[in-house]
Amino acid sequence: MQDLSVTDLSLEPVMTRHLTAAQKERLAVLLDDYLTRLEQGTPPSVEDLVTDDPELLEPLRSYINGLEELHQVAAGFTPRQDLTREADDCDSSTTILGDFRLIEEVGRGGMGVVYRAEQISLDRTVAIKLLPFAAVLDARQITRFKHEAQAAAQLHHPCIVPVYTVGTDRGVNYYAMQFIDGESFSEWIEARRQNNQFPDVEHCIDDVIQIAGALHAAHETGVVHRDIKPSNLMRGHDGKVWVTDFGLARCQSEATMTRTGDIVGTMKYMSPEQARGESAIVDGRTDVYSLGVTLYEMLCLRPAFDGGEMPVVLRQIEEHHPRPMRSIREDIPKAVATVIDKAMSKARDDRYDTALQFADDLRRAIAGQPTIARAPTQLDRIAHWALARKRGVAAGAAVLLTLLVVLAISTGLIASAKRDSDHHALLAKQSSQLARNTVDELGAKMAELLADIPEAESVRRQLLQETLAYYEKFAAQVGDDPTLMQDLAVTYGKIGSLQNEIGASEQAIRALEQSRRLLEELVGNAPGNMDLRHQLATSENNLALALDRAGQYQAAEEHFVAAISLGESLIKSSPDEANWRTGLSLALSNYALLLGKTHRIEESESMLKQSLVMMGDSEDGNNEDNEKLQRQIASTYQNLSGLLADQSPEKSIEYAQEALRYQMDAFRENQSDAGLASQVALTLNSLGAAQAAAGDGEGAVLSYQQAADIQQQLHFLQPNALTHQRDLAVTQNNLGLALASLGNYFAANEAFNQALQFQQTLAAEFKHDAEIQSTLGGIYNNQGFVQEKLNDSSSALLSYRKAVEHQQLAHQTAGEVPKYREYLSKHYFNCARLLRDDGQTDESIKFTLRRRELWENDGSRLAGVADEFLATASVIKLGEASGRSVDVSSTDCIDYAKQTLRSAIDHGFQAPSEFFDRPEYLDLRPNTSLEGI
Template sequence: MAPLPESSDNESHSFLGRLSTQEQLELTEILDNYLQQLEDGLRPSRTQILDGHPALADVLELYLDKLDQLYRVSEVAPSRTDLRGKILGDFQLECEIGRGGMGIVFAAQNVRLNRKVAVKLLPMAALLDDKHVERFKNEARAAAVLEHPNIVPVYAIGEEGGIHFFAMRLIDGSSLDRRVAEHQAAGTKPPTVAALRQFAAIADALHNAHEYGIVHRDIKPSNLLLDRNGKLWVADFGLARCQADRAITRTGEMIGTMRYMSPEQASGRTELVDHTTDIYSLGATLYEFLTLRPAIEGQEGPSLLTRIMSQPPVRLRKLRSDCPLDLQTVVEKAMAINKGDRYSTAAEFANDLRNVAEGNPITARPVSVAVRLARWTVAHSVGFATATILLLIAAIGLVTSNLLILHERDRANSFVTDSRAAVEELSMVADDLAAIPGAEQIRRTVLQTTLKYYERYTEQSLENSSLRADTANAYTKIGAILEELGKPAEAVTQYQSAEAIYAALHEREPDSVRYQILRNRNLNHLGLALATTGQTFVAIETLREAVERQESLGSEETTSLALAVNNYGLALQKGHRREAAKQEYQKAIGLLTQARRDAPEDQEIARGLAAAFQNFGALIGKDKPEEAVSYLKQALEIQLWLAHQVDNRLRVSRDLISTYLNLGNIHLENSHFKLAIDNFRDAALLGQKLVDISPEVASYRRDLAISLSNLGMSQYQDGDAKSAYDALEESETHYRELLKEHPANVGLRSSLGIALNNQAIVLQHLGKSQDAESAYVEAAEVLEAAQLAEPSTAHVNALERVYVNHARLLYAAGKEQQAAAIVERQIALKDANTHE
């Protein structure tokens, strides 16, 4: 379908602004059909068109006039022979030697200097489009300022008789796309070494352009010219952009030739396009020249753009086994999906191409299987229940957890035996059991036995501060286990019991640093548990107190301070105080970064820094996705290191799942559905392993349910409704089982409601309207109950989405009265929330 023609005045834009999205699509289709008939030599009836679309008549008049004008100009435009002999400035045109979307190229004679040149003209029809005129001038200006032996030089720029033109060097040869076609016809392959030297020269030329702030943006075989001496030239800067001036390209406009676009061009995000785009396109062009097939194959259209954004090309040596392994490495680096993984400059690319040609070592490193998988996932709550990691961690983290889980399960029995040895060792054994898969209930029993021991002796000796501190510490540990088992409200009670003891101890021994450290640790646990149970304001105040108390201990406790600051940021984020949360996360990152420099092997510091990176990345994901991914990747790097260091791999595995989910969110937000699918699928795989090992741990099952729900919605957005339904159904099952065990948990109830909404959307798409309606009804009931138990904006927003989706389904089914009743409920909910 053709895009809407642009108008040079403001009248058509004002009309368009008043049209709905559906009306704009209808207008586009009408104009597309009209233009097609004109091009086929037909005379469509304007009267019939206008009478048939009275609501669009005004804007149609404007655009039909424009198309008629364009058609009339093309009818009277000079033929190829008409322009022979025509003089434009110092140049006499001879014969046409090339034609493309941006201009017509003639061989010409410079009558003043008596030399052959090439003259490029802007087609007269293109004069109707100011954008084409500007791009034509842009090409001339860009090429004119560049001086490089492999860039086709521009000699003169002018306009005469309404014809825009510029003169450039005439290259005696042909474009690379013709050379590719010749090799295909002959069944031959281009010589590798010669090609590498030629492409190295082009990379140098592009680096020269980049140094001037000019990005070509349309590197492809037809824009590279090979002369009779074997020298390769880069031409056609029509789509070039100066980094300091982005006015020619509007946001969302797709620039470049589709098959050779970089992933960021394919996504339509022009603000991400920089010099690395040219590196990618040159790599794709080299790949095609060597293999005689496109780097990314497929018919031009949305599916090709999706493949460019998510899939690397078939490995070079599978198609050209005679190519050096280093060349494959170089091409893969140039064509990395993540622009940050490409060569940082075209000059570096050029150097490695020469290194391969000369048999010297390259700077690029071969890409391992794990890293190749990781790059598939890097390129990012979007109306569904979404919560976000690199495949690098999936590939390695999953293997690590498999080996570790088997190893540590074998150790479980010995720990249980040790725990029975003597009551004095129970507390120590409970700590050891934290690393054992499936030992949660045993650990809880051990700690409760320990607690009874402390309480009994404390009653006998109220003056023994050490015993009282041990009792408080046991309360803290039991609270932590209760949280793992999905009982945060019960955990709060345990933490509060511990706080009461610590407060009394502080009154008695205010200078005891040990008691202050233990108290601050408990306050951190208490604050996070309060936030989990929805007591956000109290959580913020509790964690603020933890930070202040930690600061009073001085520089010796920097790590603990940073962890407290990070937790305080979490509470602020839950309380929708985003800017304040950002400041706390950044403060934590600063403190922990310095602490890790001082103690690089300290695992507690490393895990804390990873958590701060992850929290900050998740917070800024919607506003600054690229920066967010950068922080999440730093978290992953640390977590991967920890996966090989720590004894408690279960805890690290949960951290990894969380990072998977955060990255998947960012990809889903930015419509990188296949990348999101990879993230969520790996989160689900790792989550399933944890559930298989420790089915009693509610947090593991909830992580799995979230991962499956996110996976399902990503698959739905990617067009795979059947797989989406399977994942969502499994997610729903986990939520229902959790709610049976924890019926008072409002968070679980809310998550089930959102999962049901997501499931209804997919059911509706699959044509199962009755099932979808039932799912919407239950989703509303579940979320209404959650809102009643714990009012929140999140519940209101989720409930509104359910109402709107349900009403649309009912309207589509002809049940207007029922739909109207749902809309009334949605309006009432919105009004009530606004008044609050």
């Protein structure tokens, strides 16, 4: 019986188990060197490779012999022009893999060998990619090969080579894809290099624009190619261009497989982050870089970087710029050279954000229109030079800074706790009676005083409720007295803000809207009163914050814009008024956070920087509010850090460090300030996120642990403060993710348990708070992933089910927030996948159907759901063959797939013609009757 399982192939080969970690890393480098030179047609001898490492001779020889054994699968195959007749004469058992008959080798590389083959059942020509025998292969190679098939199979674009099937036969892993009859770009470049014939500029750019479109489609689904180079790009004899070999692709929604320090991909085309082995920060901009390097070589017929030995090339990529294109070819337009230079920028943030932007700028350059790219100034060159040489100093400073932060805060909090405990306890006891008897005199001011007192949270809530009731009664008796209306408006504003803080979103919005309405009426009656206008701006900002928290982003944006407009008019009338500048800065920062949530990163960063400029202009050593201003500056730096953690980890780390410096300056003045300590912990969280994105998993774990230490102390001092519980849940969740990325799954599972302990309490109290429910769902999902890694599938399935339960609540409460739908879709997918793997296909289909409902108007998503149905149908067929009883047959499941694909096409999914070569989809081919589907 044919063995189709690949689950045992991740076991480490016997010949490497005795090697140290350093020897294994060295062996990987030697093998990579061999494979790269093999691909270039100049393979070295094993003895030459191990001159400096004689102890690695036998392991390396075993690996290389394994590569050669691969060719024995097809009895004596060697690359030839025409082997069809000879292959027919061979023993069929040695030339057949599963449903495929191998015909001739057409290419080889570091991840295997490619053959032209015949698919017997469909009588069609395909390309088969083979991986060498598992017995002599590194587990990471097998994992990458399997991931290549997974990544490529989910992509559907006219310029991406489609994958048909994946399998294993006699220990050989393979997958089948469409056969492209043509030549690779590397062959095309070499032919012109030999003839010293530069290609047409516009023709090359047209090819790259098409490739960029294919890469953009892949990036939109979360897949990064990571190995774009001329040999992975092809042109068919019909002139069509293709992207192939997603051998290093990574799905960004999953944990990275490549460990920090691994260097994969062909060196000359690597981005600087790949050359440094920083796989965790690789994203679509990496592909943009490699495509820019490829276009450079197409136009100039020489590589951008070609230093020969690996260390030289890596240094060139990181520190040097390639020779200017126009010094090689004067006919290349300046605009084209500038666009390519931008795509090849050393810093990811300086490149195009997407492959589509790169393509659009190329079009503009050829058309003679203004481009986004600009020629670098001397200042740019100096900045880039400094950036390449500062990392070592910055890393040491970061560790020292965070250690000093935690030591100072821990000492200050412990010292102040005993000093203030007796006074705070007495005040908390007196507060309840005070609230009942003097609410009409103290009102919201007393609630503000209680906010920082341990064990006074319950009294504070009661006071808020009584204050609100009193002022609602008061509001009915106010009449037209402008003075009382202003007091009432201010009080509604304070009550609304406090309600928003404790999670009572609906009540907060009502109170803040009432405050805004009253102030708007007052300003209408006295348009020249600048103080009233300032209060209205503050009210607009606070209402926007409440709407933001409730997931009503569009309404929130309208009120942020109103707050900023009012603030700008105030500054225009009186530029030196510090309070007005501070208020405008705060509104800018808050609006920037909303822009970040809606993925408008550049706008968000720009607005946060405007906020910093505004606050910098407000700084005054004699200003009694200067301490508050310093805290706001620190908060803005922390927001910048959080915003850029994924997009630009290096910048994010710098911003977090700057925030910590401001916060520590303030903390030295008041070491018992719990609010400031809480802000420091949040900044450490942002620092951890940036470190994780930069591939520094151990640094991230340290930052998260330091944040948790601070928050645990705050929770001990104020056990009823919900903000500390919320912050602890977030930190423990982040810590769990960082530990999981390092493979420390037991510790990660414990961190998620700690996070759940706090988040479950919040979710039980605030059932209709979308963000709290969504966060709880996310923690359950993360724990499910770790439980799978610990081989505890039953617990993982339970966690995924709970993730669905809470994410559904979030989506139902705030349906306009896109991320809740995204998260819910992932939870549905995980449930369906685990149930399918366990043979529970009927229930698996239920979750897939729910996922289909989420994306009923999204063609691309629906096409992915159709593939899920087909995967489930395959499992059902195996069960049917063994006599298992199911409610939904494989035929029914295939019908679901067809219905879903039909809907996908109706909603804009453009399936390539070969997509319909799948047996299940043959009757869906265009111009074929779809009746009965």
